[in-house]
Amino acid sequence: MTARDREELLNDRYGDQPKPKQMIWNDHVERLLAHRSVRNFLSEPLPEGALETLVAAAQSASASSNLHQWSVVAVSDPEIKAQLAELSYSGSVGSKATYINEAPVVLLWVADTSRNHEISTNGGGSTEVYDYLDAFLMASIDTALAAQNAATAAESIGLGVCFLGVMRNQSAKVAELIGLPKYAYVTFGMCIGIPDPVRPSGVRPRPRQDVVLHHNSYNSERPTGWLEDYEKAFLQFRELLGMKQKTWAGSVRFATTMPYMDGRENLRDAVEERGYLLR
Numbered sequence: 001m002t003a004r005d006r007e008e009l010l011n012d013r014y015g016d017q018p019k020p021k022q023m024i025w026n027d028h029v030e031r032l033l034a035h036r037s038v039r040n041f042l043s044e045p046l047p048e049g050a051l052e053t054l055v056a057a058a059q060s061a062s063a064s065s066n067l068h069q070w071s072v073v074a075v076s077d078p079e080i081k082a083q084l085a086e087l088s089y090s091g092s093v094g095s096k097a098t099y100i101n102e103a104p105v106v107l108l109w110v111a112d113t114s115r116n117h118e119i120s121t122n123g124g125g126s127t128e129v130y131d132y133l134d135a136f137l138m139a140s141i142d143t144a145l146a147a148q149n150a151a152t153a154a155e156s157i158g159l160g161v162c163f164l165g166v167m168r169n170q171s172a173k174v175a176e177l178i179g180l181p182k183y184a185y186v187t188f189g190m191c192i193g194i195p196d197p198v199r200p201s202g203v204r205p206r207p208r209q210d211v212v213l214h215h216n217s218y219n220s221e222r223p224t225g226w227l228e229d230y231e232k233a234f235l236q237f238r239e240l241l242g243m244k245q246k247t248w249a250g251s252v253r254f255a256t257t258m259p260y261m262d263g264r265e266n267l268r269d270a271v272e273e274r275g276y277l278l279r
Helices: 003-014 027-033 050-059 078-087 114-122 133-156 171-177 226-240 248-254 264-273
Strands: 070-075 105-112 160-164 184-193
Touching: 003 027, 027 133, 050 070, 050 133, 070 078, 070 133, 078 105, 078 171, 105 133, 133 160, 133 184, 171 184, 171 264, 226 248
Parallel strands: none
Antiparallel strands: 070 105, 105 184, 160 184
16 A cells, blocks of 8 residues: 555545554554445355354454353344344434345344353352443453454455444344343344445544543543534535535434433343343
């Protein structure tokens, strides 16, 4: 990749905002900066060996205490995908994630302590730790780390992905649909497939680095003008893709209202039914 190509990557990621002046570039960093959510896929199946490659990459992520507290359910059955699309319904926007049907595979990333719970129970050990919030959080974090590894691997072999937080909208029904045991829950889904070049997606801009990067202690004084700068980049991105105009601050405000929850206000009950007491 040329210096001009790398400059374009930074322009896509930050827009007209201040950009990092020093970068250590390599193929991996370039691929990470080029990440975009893909919702339009070709009808072709995944290449042979792709799924195994992604799982191997996921299993190479860091794992808390080497406990292996996640699983992944690869859904390719059109009927099950259609049910997942129905369960993704968002009342706040009045639509479903219909692109679930278009993706050849949907990966459901499961925070899964059921295996370890079984091992401890069968060995006469205590499973009291699963009653506490940290057990829930640890499994969720490990699942996210694994999924991000898989996403990076997918993009390295020409595939595109889109994470699906909407799989938590009706968490209990999703768990029932795929037959999850106790002490396992779907943290999120991931559409995966070959991106449709006729319907490309764009690289969403991020806030400039001094908004998120702190040195030695947290600086509560926000950088001057950062929100205005980011709103410009946010608007340019939406205009480029022909999306309806709205502000990022408006999106943030909506995300703090109850309609945004779309059923996830019941998530605690669903997780407790899975066995986690969240003490």
